[in-house]
Amino acid sequence: MISFEEFVTARGPALLRFGYLMCGDRHLAEDILQEVLAKVYRRWGRIARAEPPEAYVRRALLHQYLSWRRRRSSTEAVVPAVPESADLAVLAEQVAARDEMWALLATLPRVQRAVLVLRYYLDLPDAEIADLVGCAPATVRVHAFRALGTLRATLSTVTSEARSG
Structure with missing residues (x-):
């Protein structure tokens, strides 16, 4: 050998x-x-x-x-020139948006959160998600639908409160 x-x-x-x-x-x-x-x-x-x-x-x-x-x-994104320095205001907005999204994901039930992460972060198809989670592919779609509905409702509430307040 x-x-x-x-x-x-x-x-x-x-x-x-x-x-x-x-x-x-x-x-x-x-x-x-x-x-x-x-x-x-x-x-x-x-x-x-x-x-x-x-x-x-x-x-x-x-x-x-x-x-x-x-x-x-x-x-990765190809850019014509590397910027000299990062725009701190834009960076702060991106960090705040990312933190807000993680906070919203944390409010979801564990299975719904797992389905969203597997689907949108790992880009797995429903059949693989179902196998990992231990349910039917149709149930995966239901979990994703409900989780996205909850996130949309929460975001619209937060947005309307920010506009009025």
């Missing part, structure tokens, strides 16, 4: 080229390969015995790349 260090030394450049061909950016390919190798290292004994390790690592590299593309498309 080949050691992890020997494998990385021997096959690392080829895996890096594979990553580069997928994403077209050497630095990104290095980042993705590093993440994959860190994950693979923990299970190296089983991976090296079960199947050809390079095929496993190549598949893991592909999955990491695809996962990175999904994460990047939803969380």
Whole structure:
């Protein structure tokens, strides 16, 4: 059985080229390969015995790349120039809005809060949420509907109180 260090030394450049061909950016390919190798290292004994390790690592590299593309498309924004400094007023508003949302989520029952987090934060489909929560997919939709209704009602109450007060 080949050691992890020997494998990385021997096959690392080829895996890096594979990553580069997928994403077209050497630095990104290095980042993705590093993440994959860190994950693979923990299970190296089983991976090296079960199947050809390079095929496993190549598949893991592909999955990491695809996962990175999904994460990047939803969380990163390309801007023409990096701002010199953050606008503290805007930052304070964003923090206040985030804190308000967390406070509103905390008022929901645990299952409704979990359904919203699984659906909108982890972007899981109803079937997976149902499996995790232990209910039917239709029940997941009911929980989400009720939770969003509660949040809307609370937000409209808060907004109307702020306008009148």
